[in-house]
Amino acid sequence: MYETHVLFLMLKDDGYHKRLRMIYSDMHRGLKFEDFDYLDVLWHEYHHQYQTLYKQSKNSILKARKEFEVLKDEFKIWNEEVKEYFRMDPEYRIIPGEIKKVFDFSTDEKIENWAITSDQEMGKGYSNCTFTRSAAGHALFSGNLSTKVPNDGKTVRSGFCSIRAPRPLKSFQRKSTYDWTQYTHLVFKVRGDGRSYLINLGTEGYFDVNWYNMYSYGLFTRGGPYWQISKIPFSKFIFGSHGYIQDDQYPVSQDEITTFGITICDDIDGEFQLEIDYIGLEINGRHRELHAYEGYNMDKFMLSND
Secondary structure, three states: OHHHHHHHHHHHOHHHHHHHHHHHHHHHOOOOOOOOHHHHHHHHHHHHHHHHHHHHHHHHHHHHHHHHHHHHHHHHHHHHHHHHHHOOOOOOOOOOOOOEEEEOOOOHHHHHOOEEEEOOOOOOOOOEEEEEEOOOOOEEEEEEEOOOOOOOOOOOOOOOEEEEOOOOEOHHHOEOOEOOOOOOEEEEEEEOOOOEEEEEEEEOOOOHHHHHEEEEEEEEOOOOOOOEEEEEEHHHOEEEEOOEEOOOOOOOOOOOEEEEEEEEOOOOOEEEEEEEEEEEEEOOOOOOOOOOOOOOOOOOOOOOOO
């Protein structure tokens, strides 16, 4: 039995090769060992190391299989991208008046992917919010807005909650943008509480400082038990930075939209709720307006709205 163990150890582990070969040769010379504890210790030590390596190998295999499954899914997405590219124009058959749903919230995963932010989470207030599924099966943006300013000596204004859609990604986790160039309006089917909300669009920028640049427009809800459909032209969105409207206005770059969000910051304390059935896009052939606001010729190197 011990000879089998010794041979097994010699074949499996080079680290014990010298010591075990001596023991093996002594046993074949007919020498008697009064104490085989040393050999047992070697065997148990090796067995422990073997089990550890086996578990590590098994975990590596499982991890590799999981990564391979992810890779298969990414190749499927890439395959669809290639097909779409060779179709040349996937939006060719846009029908005026027909609504294309961008966010329909048909599954829990589509709701959970949205990011939730409030002044409380940023340590600048006491507002809180959630984005869950309503009893009727739609998305529900709700919470409590508080304009109370924390006594930290820094914050001068408080009271906001927001939700933000995930940034679109191509295959293999490559960053992408929403391309809504062919459309003229955003369409919302919502059931609100009579309060006002802000629709925010962020666009691709060359520098990280552009993260605070947003295009915004109001979504005004009626309240009550009935659904409403609101249509907002892209030409009406107002350019702002760090929450301040800028003197120099620009139209939205509809082919470079990276973020889409909804914010409540109407300076009214209390509970709020906005139930959303879908958010979509529409083209209105009679809407010719490119930009609703007057532009200014600013002096070179002058910053707008200090």
